Amino acid sequence: MILFYAQTSPYVKKVLSVAIEVGLGTEIECVDVDTSVETPALRQANPLSRIPTLVDGDVAVYDSPVICDYLCRKAGNVSLRPQDPDAQLRDARLQALADGVMDSTRAVRQERMRSPEKQVASVIERQVLAVSHALDVLDAEAAALDGVVTIGTLAAGSALDYVDFRLGDLNWRDTRPALAAWYAAFTQRPSMQHTALRDAQTGPAAFLAWRAAQGK
Ligand SMILES: N[C@@H](CCC(=O)N[C@@H](CS)C(=O)NCC(=O)O)C(=O)O
Numbered sequence: 001m002i003l004f005y006a007q008t009s010p011y012v013k014k015v016l017s018v019a020i021e022v023g024l025g026t027e028i029e030c031v032d033v034d035t036s037v038e039t040p041a042l043r044q045a046n047p048l049s050r051i052p053t054l055v056d057g058d059v060a061v062y063d064s065p066v067i068c069d070y071l072c073r074k075a076g077n078v079s080l081r082p083q084d085p086d087a088q089l090r091d092a093r094l095q096a097l098a099d100g101v102m103d104s105t106r107a108v109r110q111e112r113m114r115s116p117e118k119q120v121a122s123v124i125e126r127q128v129l130a131v132s133h134a135l136d137v138l139d140a141e142a143a144a145l146d147g148v149v150t151i152g153t154l155a156a157g158s159a160l161d162y163v164d165f166r167l168g169d170l171n172w173r174d175t176r177p178a179l180a181a182w183y184a185a186f187t188q189r190p191s192m193q194h195t196a197l198r199d200a201q202t203g204p205a206a207f208l209a210w211r212a213a214q215g216k
Pocket residue numbers: 009010011035048049050051052062063064065099
């Protein structure tokens with residue numbers, strides 16, 4: 001399988017953590033893509049030309065929730081996708097919340113990358129507010145996440161890694177002790193460690209290093 005990816009994408013981190021959890025990590029070959037320029041092979045696989053996009057033979061799969069679902073189905077894994085309808089809905093909503101945290105954190109990052117005179121404070125405020133409220137909800141629900149390993153919790157762990165990576169000045173742990181404790185434990189999972197976003201800036205990205213260590 002080929003994954004069009006970028007080392008600093010939280011959506012990619014989520015997908016790679018799911019791949020590791022279901023035992024398909026070593027099957028994934030990463031193709032680094034700069035989405036600011038046209039990449040014909042990516043455009044052919046995904047008309048939106050976004051990452052992550054997975055190509056498995058003649059099947060192209062895109063949008064990270066769909067890729068996560070696909071990987072679980074391919075591996076025959078049922079534990080990452082709750083089977084009970086109510087639990088399924090809760091987990092899908094958790095993933096949506098986590099993906100929204102990624103979207104808003106990314107929007108803040110993009111706004112802050114503009115020259116100071118072009119930055120719109122209200123855009124940053126609105127997106128930071130979205131992240132803050134979402135993390136408040138996760139903090140209130142942290143007890144229910146304890147010991148749960150699903151696509152939803154992997155998405156939540158990936159979102160928090162991204163907030164630390166791009167929005168460190170939020171100091172989110174200060175007012176959310178339950179979520180901080182949950183994340184401190186959850187992020188010890190190999191699938192989280194081998195996809196750590198911090199490594200994208202400090203050296204070879206964690207996933208590529210892990211894959212190489214597996215002889216791939
Ligand atoms: N909802 C999508 C979001 C993917 C996304 O926004 N990817 C970004 C990079 S992190 C991208 O490809 N941006 C390029 C573009 O939108 O043209 C998912 O979950 O996969």
